[in-house]
Amino acid sequence: MKKNPFYLKEIPVDAPFCDREKELSDLISYAKSNANVVLFSPRRYGKTSLIKRVQSNLKSYGTLTAYCDLFGVTSVEEIAGRIAKSIYTITQKNEGLFQKAINFITSFRPVLSPSPEGGVSVSVQTSFKTDGIKILEETMNSLEKFVNDVDLEVHVALDEFQEITEVHNSIGIEGILRQYIQKIQCSFFFIGSRRRILLDIFNDRKRPFFQSALNYELKTLPDKDLVRFTIAQFKKGGKYISEENTARISQLVSNHPYYMQKFCFFLYEEIDKEVAQKDIVAINQVVMESERVVFESILQGLTTKQIAFLSALAREPTAKVYSTSYMAQYNLGSTGGIQQSLDSLSKKDLIEKKHKTGAWAVVDPFFKNWLIAISL
Ligand SMILES: Nc1ncnc2c1ncn2[C@@H]1O[C@H](COP(=O)(O)OP(=O)(O)OP(=O)(O)O)[C@@H](O)[C@H]1O
Ligand SMILES: [Mg+2]
Structure with a gap:
């Protein structure tokens, strides 16, 4: 059997690298x-x-x-x-x-x-x-x-x-x-x-x-390069993934290099010869579960108000964090409280203001999805 061509641990300096x-x-x-x-x-x-x-x-x-x-x-x-x-x-x-x-x-x-x-x-x-x-x-x-x-x-x-x-x-x-x-x-x-x-x-x-x-x-990886790289790595490991399914994964991981490696590592282990759409759905849960302990420990370091604000931004990124309707919808308390949460969460790099839209959003794509999942 061929070796898994993706990396869970630190990628060696001579391993294939996508773009950059x-x-x-x-x-x-x-x-x-x-x-x-x-x-x-x-x-x-x-x-x-x-x-x-x-x-x-x-x-x-x-x-x-x-x-x-x-x-x-x-x-x-x-x-x-x-x-x-x-x-x-x-x-x-x-x-x-x-x-x-x-x-x-x-x-x-x-x-x-x-x-x-x-x-x-x-x-x-x-x-x-x-x-x-x-x-x-x-x-x-x-x-x-x-x-x-x-x-x-x-x-x-x-x-x-x-x-x-x-x-x-x-x-x-x-x-x-x-x-x-x-x-x-x-x-x-x-x-x-x-x-x-x-x-x-x-x-x-x-x-x-x-x-x-x-x-x-350093930005996320470009679509084209990521798709090409992923297909080539599967092929190297003697397995097959279509362009369409690769694009699906890129979208799920928001072109994030670490999550792409991790997702594909588990996916490669799971499948026999060829990736099917149902495998992608299953592995998405596996990746999320594999990060649960990390995510839980992040929340343990936050106040209840910060968690409420973080979870609101996960569900609905917004440029208008102080709008009365947003505050009421997500039960965010006072403007002063939001200001403190905003400052502290952005210093921890858990949230960021998107350049293009001016909206505040959760930085990590899987953390965002996990926050949404646990708040349902
Ligand atoms: N260009 C790439 N091609 C393939 N895999 C990559 C690429 N960049 C990063 N990775 C994957 O992401 C993992 C994490 O990368 P790395 O530790 O270098 O990130 P980092 O930005 O230094 O993270 P941190 O901020 O946590 O220190 C790597 O071990 C590798 O699996
Ligand atoms: Mg580092």
């Missing part, structure tokens, strides 16, 4: 010209997978590519530590470069240990105890010296960058990072899915990062 040719070429050329870029989109649109491909391409031309995930950082020392770790990780296989990294990065020592996959994994330990901001400053200073010293282009990706705003004294942290990012001769990419928080860092004139990077939005 223009994005790849734009981002590679920005990186090569040492530009700083903010790459943003809702969750699971493929930012991380795309960046890994950008970095893999840059690497093949000799660029040193550091990838630093800031998800869940809780302190300024941790931010500095993760940056240091990303430099040790990329240099670790090259003795000369690794030694240089050790010489320059005085704030953290590397600790090497065998990884479960059989390789070596790198962690870091602080070299001295001092206040966190000083450690960050020292780390960025070391990075600057390292970049100046190595005879290679350097590219640094800071994924989930908005997480720095969750840390105490985040404006101080932004100040230090900005100061060095401006000076260091390499390209920095800032990536994130909580769009309002991320974009505020760069587009608020009172913040240190104001206008220091190009804004680059």
Whole structure:
């Protein structure tokens, strides 16, 4: 039997990828010209997978590519530590470069240990105890010296960058990072899915990062490419899906890259040779059910008023959230309450204002459908 050609887990960098040719070429050329870029989109649109491909391409031309995930950082020392770790990780296989990294990065020592996959994994330990901001400053200073010293282009990706705003004294942290990012001769990419928080860092004139990077939005996948890709993947796995049924799925998942992969993964497992319309109906329920725990935990973090508002927007997106009839129909309480919910839900990137229509709507297509299903 052939292997399922779709991915539930993280997609490997050499696996078939749908479209994104223009994005790849734009981002590679920005990186090569040492530009700083903010790459943003809702969750699971493929930012991380795309960046890994950008970095893999840059690497093949000799660029040193550091990838630093800031998800869940809780302190300024941790931010500095993760940056240091990303430099040790990329240099670790090259003795000369690794030694240089050790010489320059005085704030953290590397600790090497065998990884479960059989390789070596790198962690870091602080070299001295001092206040966190000083450690960050020292780390960025070391990075600057390292970049100046190595005879290679350097590219640094800071994924989930908005997480720095969750840390105490985040404006101080932004100040230090900005100061060095401006000076260091390499390209920095800032990536994130909580769009309002991320974009505020760069587009608020009172913040240190104001206008220091190009804004680059990742959209959903185009219809044509998605249909072509999906049909080809089924074929590769020795099974068949018609163009019509593929278009049906694209519509159900709103051309969302992650949901398309997940939907097709389950669908491929389910069918014998050829996809029928009834399979699509069944798998839609399977995908929704597979996300239930995630959706429930999102609701657990919200107030009753926020849930009521979210569920109203799921059932009826609107530009007129404060209209008396809308508020009455969905029992939304006061204008002040709606204003608070709107602010908090959009900061969490659960709702967004559509550019074309000006209507507020739920961002995630399956979350929207699930909200509708549970409110019936
Ligand atoms: N262009 C693509 N072609 C095929 N599959 C894709 C594509 N882009 C994304 N995917 C699928 O979506 C999954 C999620 O992508 P990824 O983790 O890169 O998204 P993300 O935007 O970084 O998400 P998050 O905001 O949660 O960090 C991938 O593992 C892959 O299965
Ligand atoms: Mg990601």
